[in-house]
Amino acid sequence: MLRRQRRAYLQEGPPSAALRRNRIDRLLAMVLDNIDEYVDALVGDFGTRSRTGVLFAEVMGMLTTIEHTRAHIDRWMRPRNPKPLARLYGIRAQVRPTPLGVVGIIGPWNFPLQLVVVPAAAAFAAGNRVMIKMSEITARTAELTRRLAPDYFDPAELAVVTGGPDIAAAFSELPFDHLFFTGSTRVGRLVQRAAAANLVPVTLELGGKNPVVVSPDADLERAAARIARARLINGGQVCVSPDAVFVPGDRVDAFVAAARIAFHDLMPEIAGNDDYTACVDQANYERVLGLVEDARARGARVEDVVPRGETLPDPDRRKIAPTIVRDVTGDMAIAAEEIFGPVLVVRPYSTLGEVVDALNAGPAPLVAYWYGPGGAGFDDFVRRTRSGGVSRNDFALNMFPEDAPFGGVGDSGMGAYRGKAGFDTFTHYRTVVGTDLPFVITSMAAPPYGAALRRGIDIALRRARRRTHRRLNP
CATH class of the missing domain: 3.40.309.10 (Aldehyde Dehydrogenase; Chain A, domain 2)
Structure with a gap:
């Protein structure tokens, strides 16, 4: 699944804003078109759980966040130009929001639908492909999502994985471009340890004694x-x-x-x-x-x-x-x-x-x-x-x-999502700089080094020293 998604991403490149919105809409449609089945599954997984409570907490709770994300994709995708000073020297530069590639999401059992759909929407907004590992504890919800996903997505866009702790462990060891986990602090440590073998960056949404x-x-x-x-x-x-x-x-x-x-x-x-x-x-x-x-x-x-x-x-x-x-x-x-x-x-x-x-x-x-x-x-x-x-x-x-970020610190997690923070989590901000000047600006960094450069360095250091001490001793 990972190889298929990465190959598709590399062949097709970053998706347009329209395709990103379309993927989010299909994600919402997967939930909303099958809402009764989802409620049945979620109630069945817990044994006793209010149908109204499920609708409010699992579904209504995700809608405003996802709609906000969807509405701001065009703005968040725009490259940022540097300060005008660089342009005075003939340098053209941009900071371009770039998708990471393939994002892995490991979901929890307490809100097994909302807490995979919301980060998946953020990953889609940033232009990524997504693989989801559903919690085995809420098996009905997991199986329903796995069964429905192919009706709305090509597996190269979104793939859903089910299975027990052995599958979760194998999923954590995959060389994703980012791994997002929601769950306990104890399991979060295991996930981070597994991801570290491939230097995969992680976002951990954990808990704690609030x-x-x-x-x-x-x-x-x-x-x-x-x-x-x-x-x-x-x-x-x-x-x-x-x-x-x-x-x-x-x-x-x-x-x-x-x-x-x-x-x-x-x-x-x-x-x-x-x-x-x-x-x-x-x-x-x-x-x-x-x-x-x-x-x-x-x-x-x-x-x-x-x-x-x-x-x-x-x-x-x-x-x-x-x-x-x-x-x-x-x-x-x-x-x-x-x-x-x-x-x-x-x-x-x-x-x-x-x-x-x-x-x-x-x-x-x-x-x-x-x-x-x-x-x-x-x-x-x-x-x-x-x-x-x-x-x-x-x-x-x-x-x-x-539009406010949500995330923990220390034992309660690392990284954040929701709003712009979710887009940023699944984005690499890539600096692209070029020049058409007839000379090389950075040539002074290469040897041989002349006396003029050394004098210039001495002058710059003296000025920096004086400036620093003026701030320390006003």
């Missing part, structure tokens, strides 16, 4: 209700889901009480409720329960918010009740591992400086949350912490602007 700070002057009930609602999105299986909530110590009890009420109000029924997303498979169900039980055994206070008359957790439906965990210590697995389930850790704090120090002592998260007014405290929090993005008073608000 912190939430409830400021001392926040509306506590409103903050608790919003955080509880955010934690239930996709059953907590979201890379930007709030993970650990830092609350002023004297307000922790009130926050927990408000969160408990919010969970009850949002989900008065869980077992038979299709709006309550199940853990995607047995392994993840047992992993989340294992984190909670480890914390409980080591002394944490654990509160399951179970609707009256229900027995949870439910191994048959793979459903876990909203759970609040307090008194977490560093020896508990839940303190370090991303939860990826409907479990909320609540931690007390005395000062905001204490929270900043705690966050900076660990890996940088994908997003940091602040609930409360803006102002000096919020600005100081943003300035002194490190994260992929920051959202205040709402869930994943940093992903809302369609």
